[in-house]
Amino acid sequence: MGVVREVDIDAPPEDVWDALVTEEGRERWLGEDAPPVEIERFEPHHRLVWQWEGGDGSVSTVDFRIVALPAGSRVIVTETAPALPLASLCAAFALVAA
């Protein structure tokens, strides 16, 4: 767990997968200045996990799940920094963010 966001895309999981795993695909939505990614887990068309380094030097894990929808795909992304046990913090920060 961590920060969880999702988006529905009007394209099949195969297309989404290509945009995640290929450098060329990533460049189109992450931009050229994005940090390099180190792929940790690779389940074609379903799941991709990578690590990358944030601007402040902290390494975080990004976990993508791709779910096929009747007309497209849902992408669910979870970003967790290893040093930051975010799952347990949502309750604490719900109070602060309000």
Place this chain on the structure above:
Amino acid sequence: MSDQIGPVFAALADPTRRTMVQSLLRDGTTTVPTLTAALPISRQAVAKHLATLDGAGLIERAPGQGREVRYRLREGALAPAASWLTETQHEWDDRLARLKASVEAAARPSRTR
């Protein structure tokens, strides 16, 4: 900023310490006896958790009233960790919007699959 959020998140990883922080958010200040009465742990354990929160810069001693030591949240201590969460959420909202646009622009039309 990373040297600040690491210890803060680590301190808040523990549910007892989160409960303490939440009661401080609610009540403003607290004491070892108050926490010991409210939590199913010993006075020594309460003191140890407070020391961890103090070490992470989350709490400080409130100016004293008599002998009783009162603790309060250090102003702004939670802010770096909270902004990490908020910024990361916004970044992913932006990135996913761009992912959607780029995949759909390049798409084989999914509706005709």
